[in-house]
Amino acid sequence: xxxxxxxxxxxxxxxxxxxxxxxxAEWWILIIGALIIGGIILMALLAPLIAPYGPHDQEAGPQxxxxxxxxxxxxxxxxxxxxxxxxxxxxxxxxxxxLAAIISSVVGISxxxxxxxxxxxxxxxxxxxxxxxxxxxxxxLAIAFAAMLEPGIMSITIAVAVIYIPTYFRLVRGQTLxxxxxxxxxxxxxxGAPNLVIxxxxxxxxxxxxxxxxxxxxxxxxxxxxxxxxxxxxxxPPSIVDWGMDLAMGKKYLPSGQWWLITFPGVMxxxxxxxxxxxxxxxxxxxNPRLLER
Amino acid sequence: xxxxxxxxxFAVIRIMPGDPVSAMLGGHAPDKVIEQKxxxxxxxxxxxxxxxxxxxxxxxxxxxxxxxxxQKVTSAITDKLPATIELTVFGMIVTLLVGVxxxxxxxxxxxxxxxxxxxxxxxxxxxxPVYWLGLMFQMIFGVWLDWxxxxxxxxxxxxxxxxxxxxxxxxxxxxxxxxxxxxxVLMHLVLPSLTLGLTLSGIFIRLTRANMLDVLKSDYIxxxxxxxIRHFSVVYKHGLLNAFVPILTMMGxxxxxxxxxxxxxxxxxxxPGMGRLLLERIYLRDYPTIQGVIVIFALIxxxxxxxVDIIYALIDPRVxx
Numbered sequence: 001x002x003x004x005x006x007x008x009x010x011x012x013x014x015x016x017x018x019x020x021x022x023x024x025a026e027w028w029i030l031i032i033g034a035l036i037i038g039g040i041i042l043m044a045l046l047a048p049l050i051a052p053y054g055p056h057d058q059e060a061g062p063q064x065x066x067x068x069x070x071x072x073x074x075x076x077x078x079x080x081x082x083x084x085x086x087x088x089x090x091x092x093x094x095x096x097x098x099l100a101a102i103i104s105s106v107v108g109i110s111x112x113x114x115x116x117x118x119x120x121x122x123x124x125x126x127x128x129x130x131x132x133x134x135x136x137x138x139x140x141l142a143i144a145f146a147a148m149l150e151p152g153i154m155s156i157t158i159a160v161a162v163i164y165i166p167t168y169f170r171l172v173r174g175q176t177l178x179x180x181x182x183x184x185x186x187x188x189x190x191x192g193a194p195n196l197v198i199x200x201x202x203x204x205x206x207x208x209x210x211x212x213x214x215x216x217x218x219x220x221x222x223x224x225x226x227x228x229x230x231x232x233x234x235x236x237p238p239s240i241v242d243w244g245m246d247l248a249m250g251k252k253y254l255p256s257g258q259w260w261l262i263t264f265p266g267v268m269x270x271x272x273x274x275x276x277x278x279x280x281x282x283x284x285x286x287x288n289p290r291l292l293e294r
Numbered sequence: 295x296x297x298x299x300x301x302x303x304f305a306v307i308r309i310m311p312g313d314p315v316s317a318m319l320g321g322h323a324p325d326k327v328i329e330q331k332x333x334x335x336x337x338x339x340x341x342x343x344x345x346x347x348x349x350x351x352x353x354x355x356x357x358x359x360x361x362x363x364x365q366k367v368t369s370a371i372t373d374k375l376p377a378t379i380e381l382t383v384f385g386m387i388v389t390l391l392v393g394v395x396x397x398x399x400x401x402x403x404x405x406x407x408x409x410x411x412x413x414x415x416x417x418x419x420x421x422x423p424v425y426w427l428g429l430m431f432q433m434i435f436g437v438w439l440d441w442x443x444x445x446x447x448x449x450x451x452x453x454x455x456x457x458x459x460x461x462x463x464x465x466x467x468x469x470x471x472x473x474x475x476x477x478x479v480l481m482h483l484v485l486p487s488l489t490l491g492l493t494l495s496g497i498f499i500r501l502t503r504a505n506m507l508d509v510l511k512s513d514y515i516x517x518x519x520x521x522x523i524r525h526f527s528v529v530y531k532h533g534l535l536n537a538f539v540p541i542l543t544m545m546g547x548x549x550x551x552x553x554x555x556x557x558x559x560x561x562x563x564x565x566p567g568m569g570r571l572l573l574e575r576i577y578l579r580d581y582p583t584i585q586g587v588i589v590i591f592a593l594i595x596x597x598x599x600x601x602v603d604i605i606y607a608l609i610d611p612r613v614x615x
Contacts, residue, residue, distance in 0.1 A: 128298060129302075136595060137551070137557075137591060137595070140553065143573070144588070147576040220421065228558055231558075232561055254433055255437060257433075262426070262433065266426035266429065270418075277421050
């Protein structure tokens with residue numbers, strides 16, 4: 001076996017296409033999704049280096065200029081460079097969506113495990129609450145939360161996180177109910193393991209795998225909800241750069257034909273959501289082909 | 295479910311900072327005026343008393359009176375609800391017309407280029423936010439091509455008062471035989487319902503495709519093929535009719551997505567429905583109206599899932615309760 005960089009590269013590519021042959025289109029969906037996400041995360045991290053102007057720079061160029069070589073995505077009504085705002089805006093939306101998904105998964109998974117494991121009245125009450133929230137339109141709930149909290153990153157994150165808690169709760173509770181009847185849990189209890197140890201060592205590792213797919217899909221969905229809230233003017237103060245807010249601002253200039261103001265933020269929101277959805281789809285098909293058939 | 299949601303909403307909007315009195319009077323009103331107003335609205339009573347009063351009202355089908363405008367919440371809602379119903383019904387029609395045939399077609403041509411293309415469309419359209427699709431439609435078909443109006447339910451010159459009976463403008467204009475007004479109403483519906491319908495069509499493509507794949511594998515499809523029935527009618531008559539039962543169940547679950555989409559579509563197209571009512575009143579901290587709107591949304595979701603169960607039993611002779 002050769003050890004040159006090209007040979008290593010060849011093996012990596014060979015591995016990729018090999019996986020491609022094994023899983024078919026799903027594998028490529030996963031890769032494309034991962035590439036999109038990777039690209040946008042990189043863009044967000046390197047924002048100060050690659051953005052041609054500052055996101056708040058009000059003298060970046062002429063007012064409402066169409067895309068040109070100096071301003072690839074044009075400028076807005078306050079003479080700010082749209083491309084730079086897009087680059088910096090990626091930080092907000094990614095941060096909020098990922099943080100929201102983390103919060104809702106931590107809360108949802110732990111509540112689901114405790115509820116499913118303990119059973120009884122606690123379980124019944126909590127399930128009832130979660131089912132009610134689950135069946136209600138999530139966005140409308142998020143609107144209510146976002147509107148009531150002071151605008152800020154934390155508020156919008158909470159507003160988005162709240163609506164996904166029931167998703168994790170239902171998934172994890174259902175699995176916990178099955179797993180706690182398994183023999184290995186039975187035997188752990190028989191040798192006197194405390195409940196917390198059983199939950200942490202025997203149940204948690206078994207439920208965490210399936211939540212990975214849900215988590216990825218969840219981030220994709222949270223991206224659209226975050227942008228929806230800020231598009232409606234909720235959740236964030238105007239000082240923060242955000243795609244949804246830029247979209248709402250561009251809406252005012254739609255009748256006069258400034259197409260670049262709404263086109264680019266929207267394309268970015270869709271692309272980012274698409275990245276996470278594709279990654280989730282690919283993961284789901286490869287890890288557990290039955291999950292999506294529900 | 296309704297009761298739990300009511301409780302959550304009641305608690306959330308009162309725990310959070312901001313109240314209707316300061317939203318109404320501005321931040322610098324003298325304390326005395328604020329106290330007086332609070333007493334008038336019953337906001338000085340303990341929360342538990344307010345909560346009890348509210349539940350009592352709702353149990354009597356009274357959603358209270360708006361704190362900002364001297365208007366019954368129920369009448370504000372009956373004003374706006376027909377607009378939302380019209381939008382969602384037409385959105386659903388678009389979704390079904392696009393999603394079900396495409397899904398069935400993809401299943402019939404499984405693992406072909408057409409299948410992948412349709413599934414790709416399904417994923418992409420799912421990821422396009424409904425409000426952005428609306429904006430793009432407004433730009434392309436409203437501003438550039440000038441084919442369709444982009445805001446409201448009617449043109450300004452159409453006198454709504456002449457046909458306002460049910461609030462569903464299509465039925466109203468038909469009742470008084472005003473074809474010109476009907477055309478105007480329909481033209482206003484095109485872009486909003488296309489926007490709402492298309493964004494949901496992706497989910498329906500997936501559902502239809504998955505269910506069709508199962509159905510097409512079954513013995514009666516093979517038997518139908520063997521008897522020499524045309525392939526088209528095997529797939530779209532024998533197959534699709536059988537796949538439709540689970541699709542219908544899923545439709546019940548999509549109602550909440552439809553409602554969320556409607557709120558955003560209304561905001562984009564200045565559609566005077568429930569979503570706009572909710573947003574306007576949220577800024578004013580108008581507790582009774584916010585609660586009322588959420589109750590109605592919850593009622594719609596509950597009612598639709600009941601309706602789906604009933605239809606389910608009607609069209610599938612195997613289901614007997």
